[in-house]
Amino acid sequence: MTPSVAGPSGRPPKFSEAARTALADTQLRRNLAAATHTIRERRAAVVDEVADWEDLRDAGAAVKDRALLRLDSALEELERSVVEAGGTVHWARDAAEANAIVTSLVRATGETEVVKVKSMATQEIGLNEALAAAGITAYETDLAELIVQLGDDWPSHILVPAIHRNRAEILALFQRAMPGVPPDLTDDPAELAAAARAYLRERFLTAKVSISGANFAIAETGTLVVLESEGNGRMCLTLPDTLISVVGIEKVLPAWRDLEVMLQLLPRSSTGERMNPYTSTWTGVTPGDGPQDFHLVLLDNGRTGALADEVGRAALRCIRCSACLNVCPVYERTGGHAYGSVYPGPIGAILTPQLRGVQSALDASLPYASTLCGACADVCPVRIDIPEILVHLRGKVVESRRHRPVPTPEMLMMRSIAWTMGDRGRYESALAQTVRWGRLLSRGGRIRRLPGLLAKWTDARDLPMPPRQSFRAWWRRR
Amino acid sequence: MRIALFITCFNDALFPATGKATVTLLERLGCEVRFDPGQTCCGQMHWNTGYHREAAALAARFGEVFAGADAVVTPSASCAAMVRAAYPKLGVEPPEVYELTEFLVDVLDVADVGAYFPHRVTYHPTCHSMRTLGLAGRPERLLRAVRGLELVPLPAAEECCGFGGTFAIKNSDTSVAMVADKIRHVRETAADVLCAVDNSCLAHIGGAISRLRAGVRVLHLAEILAAT
Numbered sequence: 001m002t003p004s005v006a007g008p009s010g011r012p013p014k015f016s017e018a019a020r021t022a023l024a025d026t027q028l029r030r031n032l033a034a035a036t037h038t039i040r041e042r043r044a045a046v047v048d049e050v051a052d053w054e055d056l057r058d059a060g061a062a063v064k065d066r067a068l069l070r071l072d073s074a075l076e077e078l079e080r081s082v083v084e085a086g087g088t089v090h091w092a093r094d095a096a097e098a099n100a101i102v103t104s105l106v107r108a109t110g111e112t113e114v115v116k117v118k119s120m121a122t123q124e125i126g127l128n129e130a131l132a133a134a135g136i137t138a139y140e141t142d143l144a145e146l147i148v149q150l151g152d153d154w155p156s157h158i159l160v161p162a163i164h165r166n167r168a169e170i171l172a173l174f175q176r177a178m179p180g181v182p183p184d185l186t187d188d189p190a191e192l193a194a195a196a197r198a199y200l201r202e203r204f205l206t207a208k209v210s211i212s213g214a215n216f217a218i219a220e221t222g223t224l225v226v227l228e229s230e231g232n233g234r235m236c237l238t239l240p241d242t243l244i245s246v247v248g249i250e251k252v253l254p255a256w257r258d259l260e261v262m263l264q265l266l267p268r269s270s271t272g273e274r275m276n277p278y279t280s281t282w283t284g285v286t287p288g289d290g291p292q293d294f295h296l297v298l299l300d301n302g303r304t305g306a307l308a309d310e311v312g313r314a315a316l317r318c319i320r321c322s323a324c325l326n327v328c329p330v331y332e333r334t335g336g337h338a339y340g341s342v343y344p345g346p347i348g349a350i351l352t353p354q355l356r357g358v359q360s361a362l363d364a365s366l367p368y369a370s371t372l373c374g375a376c377a378d379v380c381p382v383r384i385d386i387p388e389i390l391v392h393l394r395g396k397v398v399e400s401r402r403h404r405p406v407p408t409p410e411m412l413m414m415r416s417i418a419w420t421m422g423d424r425g426r427y428e429s430a431l432a433q434t435v436r437w438g439r440l441l442s443r444g445g446r447i448r449r450l451p452g453l454l455a456k457w458t459d460a461r462d463l464p465m466p467p468r469q470s471f472r473a474w475w476r477r478r
Numbered sequence: 479m480r481i482a483l484f485i486t487c488f489n490d491a492l493f494p495a496t497g498k499a500t501v502t503l504l505e506r507l508g509c510e511v512r513f514d515p516g517q518t519c520c521g522q523m524h525w526n527t528g529y530h531r532e533a534a535a536l537a538a539r540f541g542e543v544f545a546g547a548d549a550v551v552t553p554s555a556s557c558a559a560m561v562r563a564a565y566p567k568l569g570v571e572p573p574e575v576y577e578l579t580e581f582l583v584d585v586l587d588v589a590d591v592g593a594y595f596p597h598r599v600t601y602h603p604t605c606h607s608m609r610t611l612g613l614a615g616r617p618e619r620l621l622r623a624v625r626g627l628e629l630v631p632l633p634a635a636e637e638c639c640g641f642g643g644t645f646a647i648k649n650s651d652t653s654v655a656m657v658a659d660k661i662r663h664v665r666e667t668a669a670d671v672l673c674a675v676d677n678s679c680l681a682h683i684g685g686a687i688s689r690l691r692a693g694v695r696v697l698h699l700a701e702i703l704a705a706t
Contacts, residue, residue: 015649016648016649016650016651016652019649019651020651023651023652023655080585080695086549182551183639200578201628257497319705323542329637329638329656330649330652332657333652333655333656334584334652365648367528367643368527368644368648368649369649369652370642370643370645371603371605371638371640371642371643371645371653371656372526372605372642372643373609373638373642374606374609374610374647375605375609375636375637378609384513391492391525391526393528394527394528395528395529396494397531398528398529398530399528403550410535414523414527414529414532415522415532416531417519417523417524417530418521418529418535419522420518420537421487421518421519421521421536421539422518424515424516424518426507427487427518427519428515431487431490431491433493437622438491438492447686448689453647455645456566456646456647456648456650457647457650457685459650459654460550460650460654460686460689461646461654461657461682461686461688461689462685462686462688462689463492463681463685463686464492464493464684464685464688466491466492467494467495469492469494470489470491470494471485471489471497472485472490472513472515473494473497474494474498475497475501475513475515478517
């Protein structure tokens with residue numbers, strides 16, 4: 001079965017088309033540039049403080065690889081530990097199975113409302129929509145997720161999902177969509193947060209069921225870990241009677257002590273903080289304290305397929321810090337929506353095509369949504385070589401197109417260039433033709449319009465007129 | 479020292495002046511430069527765009543042409559990076575390849591190449607030169623020793639210009655949005671000349687500058703170092 005990873009509804013446009021729309025949104029570009037540069041600088045400052053940062057990155061990669069390369073036994077150990085601690089473990093092959101499991105668990109409680117801790121896995125499977133179809137209302141309690149949910153919007157960043165909105169836009173949204181909002185609310189961030197806090201407090205105090213994801217799941221102890229900075233997670237994880245956690249199978253860490261590495265890497269890489277404000281850990285059920293009914297839903301949804309790919313599997317190390325998004329010059333300008341997935345930016349460009357495949361025009365365009373500049377690989381706390389995986393996935397896209405009855409214009413061009421370059425005589429006559437045609441197309445020393453696929457170059461850029469004499473022609477005569 | 483020059487197909491056709499400058503410079507420094515006309519393309523465009531079978535054939539061909547060379551020198555960081563970093567993945571043993579400034583600084587151990595270039599210059603470190611090859615500081619060291627040259631730092635220098643090979647075509651809108659910011663920073667320096675060690679990136683930045691009549695000249699570093 002093809003796993004489904006949620007994206008905007010309808011037939012999503014490929015990256016270049018969606019990017020064109022986003023690039024024209026000047027407000028979006030201001031918001032994104034301001035936010036990404038702020039986080040980028042904060043991250044750089046706190047990373048510089050750590051003398052052994054590069055060693056920590058090595059350790060982070062090694063810890064994740066240790067779990068991933070024996071994932072089967074690590075997951076079985078996790079299941080045993082969770083069950084021993086009084087929890088129940090469910091296995092979901094794909095989004096549909098996971099949504100069905102969670103829906104039936106909520107139904108069994110008789111509740112029609114749930115509160116949610118910010119979770120990428122539940123967004124990936126479209127859980128809120130599945131619950132809504134079953135008559136269950138899910139309330140997002142992370143401030144930015146609340147902003148996205150109230151606006152019927154789509155998250156555009158892994159860590160700060162409403163990064164594309166500024167405070168004036170958030171004020172207008174609260175006034176429109178948040179019940180009981182104070183009439184004299186201004187766009188002061190503290191006031192906006194206070195309004196959201198008052199609204200959410202009622203949800204926390206009435207909810208009987210909560211749904212979370214997890215940053216880490218410790219096989220050795222059966223402990224789940226959530227990092228957040230607003231305290232909303234802590235409320236959801238402690239107040240309700242029933243807690244359901246949907247966790248991707250790649251989140252497993254072998255041992256408790258591995259957290260020592262991850263809790264140093266993640267806050268500095270993601271929010272640029274030395275230490276995370278609210279780090280919640282829970283192990284099964286504790287009588288008389290917190291939820292008395294705990295369910296862990298382990299989600300595959302394409303991860304096993306990615307794990308089987310020797311190059312692509314490194315993407316499963318990802319700890320969702322978003323450092324790669326914040327330094328990416330493409331993401332900074334297009335924002336997250338253009339990636340058509342809950343996983344945007346460089347990590348999304350290598351994760352989404354591995355989880356969903358490269359059949360659709362959008363998914364096939366994602367590995368190309370990068371200049372391969374490498375800024376992402378420089379900051380990745382678990383040393384994912386994102387450019388290497390992008391190139392690897394581009395290879396998969398091309399292979400998937402090799403046997404089409406009618407080759408794409410690009411395929412024809414690439415094959416013909418490769419054929420030309422395969423022989424000195426062919427190359428030299430093509431060189432002479434390039435110079436001849438280039439000079440014919442030139443006006444005033446520059447080429448202002450090129451035909452065919454190359455017209456995209458001259459949309460906004462000139463090309464210098466090729467000199468009459470190529471280098472090798474000069475060399476021959478010298 | 480005998481050097482096999484790898485000119486790159488892009489320079490051969492569009493920027494022969496960079497090749498001539500490289501030859502002039504290396505000969506001035508006492509090197510014997512050879513050019514094998516059997517060379518064509520290293521396969522970088524095919525590799526980076528996902529045409530890995532085609533890239534493998536071109537890599538194998540490159541390996542044959544340059545087999546036995548003591549040192550291959552090229553005025554292109556991204557082509558040097560292709561040979562050094564990608565060839566092993568294609569099953570081709572890469573020859574000893576040096577980007578020009580690497581060769582000058584690491585092998586010949588020179589800083590002052592005897593150049594004179596009386597202009598205000600800013601330097602853009604291209605992504606492959608900086609991140610794949612780790613050239614860090616070598617081009618600047620050479621530029622600082624050029625007589626008459628005033629080197630001004632480029633703001634946000636480490637940010638990609640938006641070229642990205644076929645990215646410039648496939649995602650031309652995003653590519654142009656990126657180069658717009660690069661040009662803004664270049665103009666902030668009030669430099670006469672923008673230089674780099676990759677003519678591909680310079681063709682992109684320079685092509686947009688030319689379209690905008692922004693009045694800054696782009697020049698490969700080799701041409702500055704060869705100037706007297």
